[in-house]
Amino acid sequence: MITSDDKKFYDDNGYILIKNVFTPEEIAFLRKRSIEIFSSDEWKASPHNTDRTLADVYRYFPDIMRVSLTQKVVDIIKGLLGEDDVVLIPETAIMKGFYPTWHKDSTTQEKLGHTFHKDPGFKMIRTGIYFQDNDEYGGGLSVFAGSHKTPDNFMGKFPERTLYTRILNKIIPQKDENSKFLNPLKLKLVDIPSRVGDLVIFNFLTAHRGTLPKSQRIGDVPADKTKIAIFDIFGVNNEYTQQYVDFLKTRPEGIYGFARDRHQSKEFDDYTASLGLKTI
Numbered sequence: 015m016i017t018s019d020d021k022k023f024y025d026d027n028g029y030i031l032i033k034n035v036f037t038p039e040e041i042a043f044l045r046k047r048s049i050e051i052f053s054s055d056e057w058k059a060s061p062h063n064t065d066r067t068l069a070d071v072y073r074y075f076p077d078i079m080r081v082s083l084t085q086k087v088v089d090i091i092k093g094l095l096g097e098d099d100v101v102l103i104p105e106t107a108i109m110k111g112f113y114p115t116w117h118k119d120s121t122t123q124e125k126l127g128h129t130f131h132k133d134p135g136f137k138m139i140r141t142g143i144y145f146q147d148n149d150e151y152g153g154g155l156s157v158f159a160g161s162h163k164t165p166d167n168f169m170g171k172f173p174e175r176t177l178y179t180r181i182l183n184k185i186i187p188q189k190d191e192n193s194k195f196l197n198p199l200k201l202k203l204v205d206i207p208s209r210v211g212d213l214v215i216f217n218f219l220t221a222h223r224g225t226l227p228k229s230q231r232i233g234d235v236p237a238d239k240t241k242i243a244i245f246d247i248f249g250v251n252n253e254y255t256q257q258y259v260d261f262l263k264t265r266p267e268g269i270y271g272f273a274r275d276r277h278q279s280k281e282f283d284d285y286t287a288s289l290g291l292k293t294i
């Protein structure tokens with residue numbers, strides 16, 4: 015399913031868009047079900063969730079797992095990693111209304127002094143299934159192509175988006191691509207043009223952000239376009255992936271409580287094993 019051209023594109027650019035991995039009906043189900051969970055008390059199934067973020071989703075919501083985590087997805091990941099012995103990291107999350115700013119997924123650990131992700135043996139990959147198109151309202155992912163091979167330039171203090179910077183940006187548009195701070199090596203900024211049904215895949219070390227609405231005002235996004243997505247992380251079954259999972263357990267943020275306090279689910283264990291995935 016993954017061709018050598020796909021793998022080369024992913025290895026060179028640090029991301030890839032795989033079209034039509036899911037049917038529109040499957041994504042409609044995931045969107046409707048997520049809204050139902052967030053707008054009822056169901057999100058409280060885990061004490062570590064919030065009404066905008068569900069963590070360790072599959073152990074609590076196997077109906078979601080059976081739609082978003084399929085053999086097709088696992089085969090794509092194994093093809094891109096070039097390995098059959100792959101671990102599903104216990105960090106599956108559904109997020110609603112989130113537009114995180116530029117970062118690498120290794121930025122936090124690097125700020126805390128970890129370096130294991132710099133070893134060539136560190137091979138982790140992230141998937142995003144977006145429950146809406148990436149259009150004028152955002153709803154998908156933006157990346158700096160090739161940034162998985164460059165040093166992390168987000169280690170310093172990040173300039174905040176304030177009313178002043180937004181007004182300035184309206185008068186003299188400052189493109190992120192041209193920012194010396196965000197893009198010192200002048201890499202290509204790609205708003206990945208994902209549509210409902212597509213699978214967005216990016217290297218754990220790729221600089222990325224949630225694509226902003228074109229108006230730059232998140233408040234302008236209509237309710238039926240609210241950004242909702244599910245993210246998974248996979249790693250080659252080796253010591254570096256284990257070190258990442260150990261690091262997760264040390265994260266102080268409330269949402270990371272799931273990593274220390276694992277919910278048990280035989281359905282999850284059996285299902286992931288049937289897909290040929292390891293879990294830690």
Ligand SMILES: O=C(O)CCC(=O)C(=O)O
Nearest residue numbers: 112114154155223224225
């Ligand atoms: O919200 C997105 O589109 C990207 C998510 C993200 O950047 C993250 O969770 O690290």
